[in-house]
Amino acid sequence: MDTTLKKDVYNKAIELLSMREHSQAQLREKLQQKFNCDQSCLEPVLERLVDQGYQSDERFAIAFTRNRLAKGLGKRRVLQELMYKGITTDIAEQSFNAEAQGxxxxxxxxxxxxxxxxxxxxxxxxxxxxxxxxxxxxxxxxxxxxxxxxxxxx
Known part of the structure; x- marks a missing residue:
């Protein structure tokens, strides 16, 4: 991947993350649509974002869970939506338990x-x-x- 494309992908990812939290799967999908490139061009950028602390599936899951609980949704629905967003079952369960508090x-x-x-x-x-x-x-x-x-x- 050339450095200009890599820089553009990175800048777009930062722009998206500055608006709200995104799961890694959501970010990957949006960047693929925008730049029409394959996994090999996106993975280094996504890894860099995780390493720098700009993207975190755990942080996304907690924010998403908090939002869904405030809307009056139950555990099954929240967990289902998190998994649809590309969050693993373990992270989804942990975020729900942390936010629901029993x-x-x-x-x-x-x-x-x-x-x-x-x-x-x-x-x-x-x-x-x-x-x-x-x-x-x-x-x-x-x-x-x-x-x-x-x-x-x-």
Whole structure:
């Protein structure tokens, strides 16, 4: 790879990372699209960014997890989205555990998500099923949802 292309790829990567965190897979994809080059031209630049501390999958995963939890998403959904972004299962689990800070936070997240959407207990089984489906879609497990309804139904 010639030095001009390498410098352009590096500068574009720095520009992208200055706007927000990116996973290495996301960065690789964006740079490939922009410069139409293969892995061998990108890998040295990506390694340099990691070595310099400009790119970190761990830092990306934590920021992404924090954002998704603030939006009221559950563990399954957050982990699935992280893996789609190219984050390994281990890093995804660690970032979720670091940000969710245990079961109490998960209980608060599911309850806040439910209250924001529904505000009232379901009046019949059809409405309860609808609320279950919504919470499952948001990434909460059946156990978490069942515990929520036990708690709020008293």
């Amino acid at each position: 079961e109490l936070a998960s209980v608060n997240i599911i309850e806040q998500t439910w209250r924001k959407k529904f505000k009232a207990l379901p009046q019949d089984q059809k409405e309860k099923a609808k609320q279950y489906r919504f919470l499952q879609y948001r990434g909460f497990s059946i156990d978490e949802i069942s515990q929520l309804f036990k708690r709020i139904e008293g």
